Amino acid sequence: MKTSDFYFNLPDELIAQVPIKDRSSSKLMVLDRETGEIEHKIFKDVVDYLNPGDCLVLNNTRVLPARLIGEKVDTGGKIEFLLLKRTEDDTWQALVKPGKRAKVGTKFSFGNGKLVGEVVGLAEEGSRIVKFHYEGIFEEVLDELGNMPLPPYITERLEEKERYQTVYSKHNGSAAAPTAGLHFTEDLLQTIKDKGVDIAFVTLHVGLGTFRPVKVDDVLNHEMHSEYYMVDEEAAQKINKAKANGKNVICVGTTSCRTVESASDENGVIKESSGWTNIFIYPGYKFKIVDRLITNFHLPESTLIMLVSALANKESVLNAYETAVENEYRFFSFGDAMIVK
Known part of the structure; x- marks a missing residue:
């Protein structure tokens, strides 16, 4: 299976900037997904594709304002940090x-110290x-000084x-x-609940690997x-109940999808769990839950379009x-959506 098999031509003007x-x-x-048939709707119509007893799975992770602009303590040289993950208290990759400029032992100042x-x-x-x-609480300091780490293809502020x-x-x-979730409002979620759909929240902290291109041919x-x-x-329990009753489990976003597939056993039963996953889903994968x-x-030739495929x-x-x-759909993080049914 070649990476180039997942290429499509995307005009730059269709990449949503805001x-x-x-x-x-x-x-x-x-x-x-059975017939390949396509319909065009508005996102709030998604409720029409959810049925009583189904389970909608949402990733409730929160994005850190992890982009910090500062300066080298001794020279004042400009520096930019992008926090990837906490390795221990107050220490980050x-x-x-x-x-x-970032040699071991070098110090950098943000927000005037x-x-x-x-x-x-x-x-x-x-x-x-x-x-x-x-001084104080790290998350509060970061919230004050940090900027959102928007993907590299978004150039607008x-x-x-x-x-x-x-x-x-x-x-x-x-x-x-987890950008598929950006389309939901409180009102829409309430409408979905009122229809008798269970909502299950899982967490997957999205890393920058999401944006990294596939660099191998195979x-x-x-x-x-x-x-x-x-x-x-x-x-x-909510996910297992839906599966046991023959109802649909609908994942919002590739992150929710990878989470539930990682937490499932061979029999398609989800267990309370936590840990690290590097699950890679591409054509040929047998879904246990979704x-x-x-x-x-998504981006051409990305792991995300491979998962959808x-x-x-x-x-x-x-x-x-x-x-x-x-049809001039808007692409990527601030773009439009698709439901595969």
Whole structure:
């Protein structure tokens, strides 16, 4: 299976740069994975594809404002940190630009000294291990000084931080938003509950591997980065109940999908669990839990389009993407959505 098998032509002007005003008014493409048939709807119509007793699975991770702009303590040289993951208390793995300024032992100041980071080690792919010094609560200092780590294909400034959070975000830890969830409003979630659909919250802290391109020709040689996930007892019970009753489990986003597939045993039973997953889902994968998927439109040749192509078939998905381009759907994080049913 070649990476190039998942290529499609995407005009730059279809990459959404800013979120639309009303989250639930984006376009929604409906793809029937059995027939390949396509319908065009508005996202709030998604409720029509959810039935009483179904279980909707949402990733309630919260994006850290993990992009810090500061300066080298002794020279004043500008520096940019992107926090990737906490390795222990007050110590983080971070990408640093320019990296040549970030030698072990070097200190950097953010917010006129409110936060000071000292490089204490080197990590994989040129990242650094940084120990932070501050007064108070780290998350509050970061919230004051940090910026949202928007994907590299978004060049516009985000006016409101919360638009890169889902309305149900809860647990801090992501370097990127689970973007399929950005379309839901409180009102839409209430409408879904009122219809008798169970909502289960799981957590997967999205890493920057989400944005990394597949650099190998053969898909099977690609290695996924590990990401931390949590499934509690309540979520496990809701998902297992839907499966036992022959109802649909609908995952919102590839992150929710990878979480429940990681937490499932061979018999398709979810267990309360937490840990690190590097599950890579591509065509040929046998889903144990997921019946339907709500997702945004992804990068060509990405692991995300490969996952969608595993649930539907590759030809149907690529045809849907070509149809999305023809109909000027908006792509990527702030773009439109698709439900694979």
